[in-house]
Amino acid sequence: APRSVRLGFVVAAQPFSNGKYDPTRLAWDANQSFKEETSESTLTETGIIEQGTFDWAGVMSNYFMNVTAPADPNNLTLKGRVQGGVWRLALERPDLLTPSNGGEVPVAVNWWFGPKDRTMLAAAPDHLSDAVNFGMFSIISRPLLTILAFFHSFVGNWGVAILMLTFCIRVVFWPLSQKSFKSMEQMKKLQPMMKKLREKYKDDKEALNKEMMQLYKTYKVNPAGGCLPIVVQIPVFIGLYQALLNSIELRHASFISHLPFTNITWLADLSAADPFYITPLLMGASMFLQQRITPAAGDPTQQKVMMFMPVIFTVMFINFPAGLVIYWLCNNILSIGQQWWMLRKA
Secondary structure, eight states: OOOOEEEEEEEEEOOSOOOTTSOOEEEEEESSOEEEEOOHHHHHHTOEEEEEOEEEEEEEOSSEEEEEEESOOTTEEEEEEEETTEEEEEEEEEEEEOOSTTOOOOOOEEEEEEEOOHHHHHTSSTTGGGGSOOGGGHHHHHHHHHHHHHHHHHHOOHHHHHHHHHHHHHHHTHHHHHHHHHHHHHHHHHHHHHHHHHHHTTTOHHHHHHHHHHHHHHTTOOTTTTTHHHHHHHHHHHHHHHHHHTOGGGTTOOSEEEOTTSOOEEESOTTSOOTTOHHHHHHHHHHHHHHHHSOOOSOHHHHHHHHTHHHHHHHHHTTSOHHHHHHHHHHHHHHHHHHHHHHHHO
């Protein structure tokens, strides 16, 4: 007798990576909107269930993915769980299939098991190219990645390409950085007068604010002038961070494969952390040096807090992928050079 069955498309995988910056996750395209679940505890304890239109869904990391893409993406139920350390996801059809007289019911579905190669995915159906997700700064990440690939086509080394791209970004933001430096210099000169005003109006905040604003107006100083240029650059920094973090080209890409004058493997994989923590420590030292030559503004307490920033960033970056640390280190060195040049000019 004919039997009715419910059909589901299932993918499952062991964790691709245990790295903090390359987590295994369940991801799916819901009405051409990228969604993901990275919490292993949530997926183990309760799992996830959603209904809707799913062009594709599966298990992925920054560099690889196993996904299913049913030909009919409408009115599907998505179920995801982690069971026994295995990440599982299923897309289930709502209708019951009933083959008649021992016949067959054809069902069309596509699968992708492999790297998240942007060129290959761009030629694939089912909006699979959206699986390479750069977050809200995608409009910045994609052009930067294109420029990075362009540099690599000439030098043949992704580490050198990162240095070249960092240099270009610093050139673009050179005028903004100059304005920021000049604003901090002006604020530094006003510190003695600001200190006297704080002492004079320590019990009257309204009068203090009024006098401060008058001081800025008299000397034509914008108190936010030192911070605003930095804020403008933050989206670019985050965009490049996402571009480097999700670029499969950097996986197993070598920069300086061995420590100089030794046979010890060093930066042989830009997607992995520096095994000897040399670049994160140099990055922290460069931040400290940068602060030392930057005009100090604000009250003494604020200055002391800022002195802890190199330590905080070093701890944050200690296990970052080497490609990201190299970018930040190079950016700091170029900033130091620019500040030294402007100090000398002043």
